[in-house]
Amino acid sequence: xxxxxxxxxxxxxxxxxxxxxxxxxxxxxxxxxxxxxxxxxxxxxxxxxxxxxxxxxxxxxxxxxxxxxxxxxxxxxxxxxxxxxxxxxxxxxxxxxxxxxxxxxxxxxxxxxxxxxxxxxxx
Amino acid sequence: xxxxxxxxxxxxxxxxxxxxxxxxxxxxxxxxxxxxxxxxxxxxxxxxxxxxxxxxxxxxxxxxxxxxxxxxxxxxxxxxxxxxxxxxxxxxxxxxxxxxxxxxxxxxxxxxxxxxxxxxxxxxxxx
Numbered sequence: 001x002x003x004x005x006x007x008x009x010x011x012x013x014x015x016x017x018x019x020x021x022x023x024x025x026x027x028x029x030x031x032x033x034x035x036x037x038x039x040x041x042x043x044x045x046x047x048x049x050x051x052x053x054x055x056x057x058x059x060x061x062x063x064x065x066x067x068x069x070x071x072x073x074x075x076x077x078x079x080x081x082x083x084x085x086x087x088x089x090x091x092x093x094x095x096x097x098x099x100x101x102x103x104x105x106x107x108x109x110x111x112x113x114x115x116x117x118x119x120x121x122x123x
Numbered sequence: 124x125x126x127x128x129x130x131x132x133x134x135x136x137x138x139x140x141x142x143x144x145x146x147x148x149x150x151x152x153x154x155x156x157x158x159x160x161x162x163x164x165x166x167x168x169x170x171x172x173x174x175x176x177x178x179x180x181x182x183x184x185x186x187x188x189x190x191x192x193x194x195x196x197x198x199x200x201x202x203x204x205x206x207x208x209x210x211x212x213x214x215x216x217x218x219x220x221x222x223x224x225x226x227x228x229x230x231x232x233x234x235x236x237x238x239x240x241x242x243x244x245x246x247x248x249x250x
Binding site: 045113114 | 157167170175178181185188189201211212214218248
């Protein structure tokens with residue numbers, strides 16, 4: 001260790017200029033969700049409980065379908081990044097990596113499933 | 124730097140050392156509500172997939188979503204989403220460097236708790 005210079009020891013440990021990317025991503029998705037969530041709660045709440053043919057007709061309309069799709073994609077992106085922070089706080093080593101991979105897979109799976117359902121309902 | 128101390132450093136005390144405070148409780152609740160909302164997200168996605176799959180499967184999933192269990196999950200999720208919504212707005216306000224003094228931070232904490240209950244009641248009444 002005595003042969004390492006201070007610079008050599010510090011190299012590669014910095015932010016590599018993307019240190020705030022995760023934080024910024026959370027700010028952007030939270031700002032988007034601050035608008036989307038109130039609209040989604042009442043768009044979705046308005047149709048929950050209706051019979052099947054009404055549900056299909058409802059999501060064939062542009063506004064409910066687009067709001068639901070946007071909320072799903074932005075919401076699951078926000079979940080992916082937020083859950084990652086929680087895992088990084090509580091899990092260590094290999095468990096941390098597997099949990100983060102699992103959360104990312106789950107997030108994209110929910111997005112893909114929801115979008116498929118919406119496309120099928122809308123078209 | 125050259126003789127940097129590795130391993131034998133003083134560590135800051137962790138959660139269990141501190142007396143619970145409004146600011147810490149509201150912060151932890153933000154994390155719990157945000158992550159717990161995955162249950163509602165899964166239920167809603169399942170319900171959408173069922174609606175796209177046809178009438179018979181929709182009847183099954185819609186029945187589960189509207190059962191007492193589904194209603195309990197959705198009631199909890201409505202409160203969780205409003206709490207997380209308000210706490211997120213508070214976070215954006217904090218991130219701008221404002222509201223960090225103790226009286227304002229505690230006032231914002233009570234605003235999150237009270238506001239989320241009020242918004243939940245309004246949502247339940249409207250829907």
